Amino acid sequence: MVKVALLVRLEVKPGHEQTVADFLAGALPIVEAEPATTTWYALRLGPSTFGIFDTFPDEAGRKAHLAGQVAAALGTHADLWASPPHIEMVDILASKGA
Numbered sequence: 001m002v003k004v005a006l007l008v009r010l011e012v013k014p015g016h017e018q019t020v021a022d023f024l025a026g027a028l029p030i031v032e033a034e035p036a037t038t039t040w041y042a043l044r045l046g047p048s049t050f051g052i053f054d055t056f057p058d059e060a061g062r063k064a065h066l067a068g069q070v071a072a073a074l075g076t077h078a079d080l081w082a083s084p085p086h087i088e089m090v091d092i093l094a095s096k097g098a
Contacts, residue, residue, distance in 0.1 A: 002038045002055040004062050005090045010050040010074075011082040020050055020080055027070045034068060036061025048082070055092060062089065 012020045024042035031040040036056055043051040052070075056062040065071065074085050
């Protein structure tokens, strides 16, 4: 059962939208190898706004993900972001299928 999640909002500088879309799509195999990441979604919310929503069974899983390769890559690509990635730690109140 999932209990915690991350909601990440990414505002992209003009001209970098496809680079970010490709980066997020390419991150899927990395996240699939994380046993404590229950679900992971890469989202496009608007022309230059992207997001990530992922769920975990517990705080240890969430911390492991935050210490992983995808989070590190987000931090090393500061040239892509119009503003720093906004990361929210959220609690899951109810879910279906995860």
